[in-house]
């Protein structure tokens with residue numbers, strides 16, 4: 001399949017079935033970074049359909065507006081703001097504004113992120129820095145800004161960080177493995193530190209998901225990605241959105257500091273090096 005065609009249409013996102021009750025997020029205010037495409041957009045659709053007031057952010061205003069228009073046309077309560085999560089001052093201003101505009105915040109989904117594939121030995125200092133900054137620093141600025149406001153207002157909070165499956169590392173994306181390991185262990189640590197404030201922190205580790213994010217990878221790699229798990233297929237953004245609904249809702253109220261993996265068993269079996277695998281690693 002052409003990598004450009006990966007991702008769910010707005011019609012699908014408006015109609016896909018869910019196991020969650022239609023009012024399970026009513027009264028909840030949710031912020032989703034990177035909500036203009038892929039997994040973040042699917043989560044925005046689902047949680048808004050379940051009654052949440054949702055605000056998505058990302059770097060491209062046009063992308064955000066295009067994402068929220070069909071949701072608003074369905075009568076869903078969704079807004080957007082531009083934000084580069086790597087800028088700590090802008091993140092602070094963002095949270096000041098949205099706390100005011102939404103009247104508070106219940107759930108923060110740190111989904112914005114990504115990387116480019118390259119053998120680690122060839123990373124430039126700036127390429128390494130860009131991926132660490134986007135995924136580790138950006139996510140941390142968002143987590144801390146939300147937690148400070150929840151603590152100061154004496155309100156509970158709930159953070160969900162979208163990471164990636166790092167158990168076996170992943171050839172060609174060592175920079176993101178480093179960043180996501182940082183996010184996971186920061187999350188485990190602050191899940192403990194922030195329990196006293198009623199703040200939960202969990203991560204979701206998606207395996208290969210058929211989202212718009214696939215456009216970043218060469219077609220030959222995308223064609224091989226299903227072999228990264230024993231189900232030998234892609235997961236869907238909707239799978240990850242439903243995991244967000246579980247972690248963002250009351251059913252998971254006793255869960256904090258965990259990583260929920262949805263990878264079709266890829267942690268246990270699968271080819272992680274789908275593209276330009278050196279001869280050294282090929283069967284002789």
Ligand SMILES: CCCCCCCCC/C=C/C(=O)SCCNC(=O)CCNC(=O)[C@H](O)C(C)(C)COP(=O)(O)OP(=O)(O)OC[C@H]1O[C@@H](n2cnc3c(N)ncnc32)[C@H](O)[C@@H]1OP(=O)(O)O
Pocket residue numbers: 113114115116117118124125126127128130131134164170171172173207208213214216217218221274275
């Ligand atoms: C195949 C098997 C995979 C196997 C991997 C399988 C993975 C599947 C699981 C994960 C799937 C997903 O995450 S899907 C989601 C994918 N979505 C995304 O990645 C979207 C977000 N990504 C990004 O915005 C960008 O990739 C990112 C670099 C992180 C941020 O962009 P920036 O605008 O900050 O970066 P730039 O200013 O353009 O560049 C900063 C530096 O990075 C370098 N750089 C940027 N792109 C580069 C590239 N393609 N190759 C080399 N170097 C690159 C530049 O040259 C710069 O270094 P100098 O030249 O030295 O200055």
Ligand SMILES: NC(=O)C1=CN([C@@H]2O[C@H](COP(=O)(O)OP(=O)(O)OC[C@H]3O[C@@H](n4cnc5c(N)ncnc54)[C@H](OP(=O)(O)O)[C@@H]3O)[C@@H](O)[C@H]2O)C=CC1
Pocket residue numbers: 033034035036037038039040057058059060063083084085086111112113114115134138162163164165205206207208209210211212213214
């Ligand atoms: N698809 C997959 O197989 C997997 C995805 N993931 C992770 O899931 C998350 C969502 O990915 P997916 O939906 O697939 O891909 P997308 O590329 O569609 O989503 C990434 C989103 O993040 C936004 N974003 C990136 N950098 C920034 C930034 N600095 N500030 C604000 N927004 C930013 C992008 O918007 P914009 O460019 O407009 O800012 C985009 O909407 C990412 O963290 C990804 O790495 C993890 C494992 C597997």
